Amino acid sequence: MTAAQAPSIGKAASTPGGGLLDWLEGALPKIVVAPTFISALVFIYGFILWNGYLSLTSSRMLPNYHFAGFIQYATLFANERWWTALRNLALFGSLFVFGCLAVGLFLAILLDQKIRAEGFIRSIYMYPMALSFVVTGTAWKWILNPGLGIEKTVREMGYPHFNFDWLVNPEFSIYTVVIAGLWQSSGFVMALFLAGLRGVDDSIIKAAQVDGASLPVIYWRIVIPSLRPVFFSAFIILSHIAIKSFDLVMALTGGGPGFSSDLPATFMYTFSFTRNQIGMGAASAMMMMMIVVAVVIPMMYSELRRGRHD
Amino acid sequence: MGALSIRNVRKSYGSQDILKGINIEVEDGEFLIMVGPSGCGKSTLLSMIAGLDSVTSGEIYIGGRMVNHLSPKDRDIAMVFQSYALYPSMTARQNISFGLDIRRVPKAERDQIVERVAQTLQIQHLLDRKPAQLSGGQRQRVAMGRAIARNPILFLFDEPLSNLDAKLRVEMRTEIKLLHRRVGKTIVYVTHDQVEAMTLGDKIAVMRAGEVMQFGTPRQVYDDPANLFVAGFMGSPSMNFIPSEIVTLGGGIGLRMVSDGVTQVLPLNGAEAKLKTYLGKEVIVGLRPEKLTHKVDALCGMPHIHVIQSLVHVAEPTGPDTLLLVRINGKDVVCRVHPDHARAHGENIELMLDFSKVAYFDPQTELRIA
Secondary structure (H helix, E strand, C coil): CHHHHHHHHHHHHCCCCHHHHHHHHHHHHHHHHHHHHHHHHHHHHHHHHHHHHHCCECCCCCCCCCECCCHHHHHHHCCHHHHHHHHHHHHHHHHHHHHHHHHHHHHHHHHCCCCCCHHHHHHHHHHHHHCCHHHHHHHHHHHHCCCCCHHHHHHHCCCCCCCCCHHHCCCCHHHHHHHHHHHHHHHHHHHHHHHHHHCCCHHHHHHHHHHCCCHHHHHHHHHCHHHHHHHHHHHHHHHHHHHHCCHHHHHHCCCCCCCCCCCHHHHHHHHHHHCCCHHHHHHHHHHHHHHHHHHHHHHHHHHHHHHHHC | CCCEEEEEEEEEECCEEEEEEEEEEECCCCEEEEECCCCCCHHHHHHHHHCCCCCCEEEEEECCEECCCCCHHHCCEEEECCCCCCCCCCCHHHHHHHHHHHCCCCHHHHHHHHHHHHHHHCCHHHCCCCHHHCCHHHHHHHHHHHHHHCCCCEEEEECCCCCCCHHHHHHHHHHHHHHHHHHCCEEEEEECCHHHHHHHCCEEEEEECCEEEEEECHHHHHHCCCEHHHHHHCCCCCCEEEEEEEEEECCEEEEEEEECCEEEEEECCCCHHHHHHHECCEEEEEECHHHEEECCHHHCCCCCEEEEEEECCEEEECCCCEEEEEEECCEEEEEEECHHHCCCCCCEEEEEEEHHHCEEECCCCCEECC
């Protein structure tokens, strides 16, 4: 009854100039959303397309638009430095992602044991996330600097042969990036897992206790499998951080020594903006996007399909 | 010694006493119900029997063995939870066999047990589903299957039916009763629903504020309540409490009942001796609604039958009978009347009071007098 009347009342009240008001009412949501939508369209998808085209040209210092086929990709994959960056990405990505998951889960389980001062400890673990990667990188550069940080301290404590020079050792420089990355992100992963653990029904754990399971077994066989969606979210977030990692490497090692700790993102920056190879930089950027797509899309697809069945 | 023996068990958190000295004995194969309003400590007591909560003082024996310091897994018990507590990432089959797996039962034997349990509960077709794919009743069955599979000496049920809808609850109630008969094991069952308590239990412990108010068979608890609380808690609609003065009647004493301005003094049947000291004072007369009905001529004249006139204030037809609200001694009193003999509101009705199961309570101590 009221629902049937409402439109006619609305119409009667807005007869003079009502056409404009009515139009505005319908269009307002679209008008509000439009700027975001248009900027996303132009600055994300438009630039992806532009970059995609640049990667197919022979651009050097300035963009040019002469189609040159896949020549940039060919030179990219012939470049030893690009392969170093890819190897580093594989190493850094897997250690960083799985390291963060392992450390975060472990910390979350410890914190979930109804301990005292939990809020305080949780904040301590979460704080690194509040820093920017540049700050983390700079701080760890000092800590890991052989003449300044850990190595010097331990030597002064009376162990003159102690060696910890990963930061300046081309063989190990990428691992310093892993250490700093772990330190920064595992607290955040811990918070994700802790939220997941808190969502586990208390009586499930009691039931398992009555069933005779010990605490490690309860975690391993019941609690952790039920955290599957959290693993998924954490994996997606961490892997895109890993693939896009730029500021951490720049601040910590600057890609060095030499180019031993280069990642695709630093490679892309170096070639596009300091070595006047815009075409090749664009090609490497396209490859990075492909990697993200290749890692994330299949996982999302399988996980969302599962979600519908469960 | 019986299957479960709880001796002077107390539980306190700091200075707060949750349980104040509980004593319960359950024989082998009996079905014990612990019933009471929320916060009465019944679930805490169950957790203490399970070993999930510590005992402050007193002893708990399961199958003749003191279990105070045993962990849950060593107590030979199985528990069914209100929220079912199924392991979400396992199928129904894995849920049922998890406890056996932990106890290193060989695979072949495990499969055999799961098969047998599934057959008992008629859940064979559900075994390969995850809990999220099951309905509430099905989850409840799987949870019971998990308990049965372990074949313990004591089953603990923590309000297992309270998450089900009304119809399913009645079905599952019957099934639990059948299951108990088939399995023949001792069950301790916590509920706040007095209907469940009456229908399922061999013994009922009615609890309030950390104390057992009465412990007995359903009949004893219903017909011979020990105090006002038990009388009011068991039965629906609950017992009528009519405050009435004890006055002299002839050579003895009687009850004064005033209904809509008409005063009547009803003789006491056999309870004079115990009520003599209350002459001139008020007692609370407890009468169940089914003992206040329409007048049946054949029964009139029997010593425990009295007839009074009353005005109907509200009539509530429930189907099998109609509940009539009348006023006696200033209190609303519910009468259960056959629909054919019911009167509409505003009309007068002749009510027959059957005093054969009447209970008298002291208004101060709330204890039963006679």
